[in-house]
């Protein structure tokens with residue numbers, strides 16, 4: 001159980017909030033890159049509570065600027081892109097990708113040109129996704145996790161429906177191994193039936209264990225048949241589960257993007273030409289009506305991820321942790337909360353948090369994807385995720 005102040009500390013993502021400042025130390029995927037194209041050269045995104053516009057200028061440069069024009073607040077989503085940047089539709093103020101104001105029609109206002117700057121953030125396109133860094137200088141490189149940087153596999157981007165809840169509910173779930181055998185019991189039996197709906201397949205598991213790593217945390221299930229199943233949390237917003245690297249990018253305090261990068265090793269170790277040019281798959285809505293909030297939406301539960309969305313969203317837009325009753329199997333959740341709080345304090349003390357590496361050539365981080373890959377082909381107990389009914 002947390003106090004309401006502790007709950008706010010761990011969940012608020014806006015600029016100036018302690019957790020928001022921590023989250024701004026990392027690169028986050030914020031859009032599918034092909035959604036910005038010649039026909040639609042701008043896209044509105046809200047990231048960490050900030051309203052922004054992604055655009056690609058006619059010289060091929062990508063920009064990420066505050067949505068509201070510095071002149072009189074019209075939206076730059078309706079700006080016209082040109083070779084030099086984006087021109088506000090209202091009076092034509094022209095911005096480059098770094099947020100510099102290049103023109104102030106109808107006059108040339110030197111005072112404004114020399115003193116005013118539009119908020120601009122570094123942005124890059126990688127794996128057909130747009131990635132953004134909203135933190136202070138110097139900008140760190142993107143952390144080189146194996147599932148994002150290894151060349152010997154095929155990738156697929158899966159865009160799941162927006163989560164209408166706080167990001168941290170999804171992350172707590174990532175340190176909650178006990179839910180798999182209960183919540184997902186319809187999809188993990190591989191032909192077996194659960195003993196009953198209350199226990200699901202939980203009696204398959206001998207122990208749950210948790211530990212921290214230098215890039216995050218690990219949850220571990222040891223099954224009675226000897227199989228060990230480990231899924232790392234890549235701190236703070238990512239779960240690597242089987243082939244999927246699951247990003248939960250906070251939109252604001254009550255909405256979260258949910259994007260998976262699926263990485264499947266080639267059996268012979270070959271390096272496919274399209275390894276870094278993955279196709280994009282958009283998943284269908286997981287609730288009906290798709291835009292409605294619990295309790296006015298019904299979740300489909302048609303596979304593992306919709307079941308997770310149901311659990312996370314019905315906890316509330318921001319789960320009220322002042323009235324929960326944690327049990328022994330929730331100790332991974334407790335560990336995650338403790339580490340998040342420690343990392344917030346680290347940033348407040350002027351240090352880099354866990355998982356930020358300053359060397360752009362740092363060794364690729366091994367999240368033990370090989371073990372999962374081969375085990376997934378032999379084990380009868382590891383969950384099948386994202387399987388359609």
Ligand code: FES
Pocket residue numbers: 069070071072073074088089090091092093
């Ligand atoms: S509001 Fe953008 S140029 Fe005037």
Ligand SMILES: [Fe+2]
Pocket residue numbers: 173179180183184304308
């Ligand atoms: Fe789950």
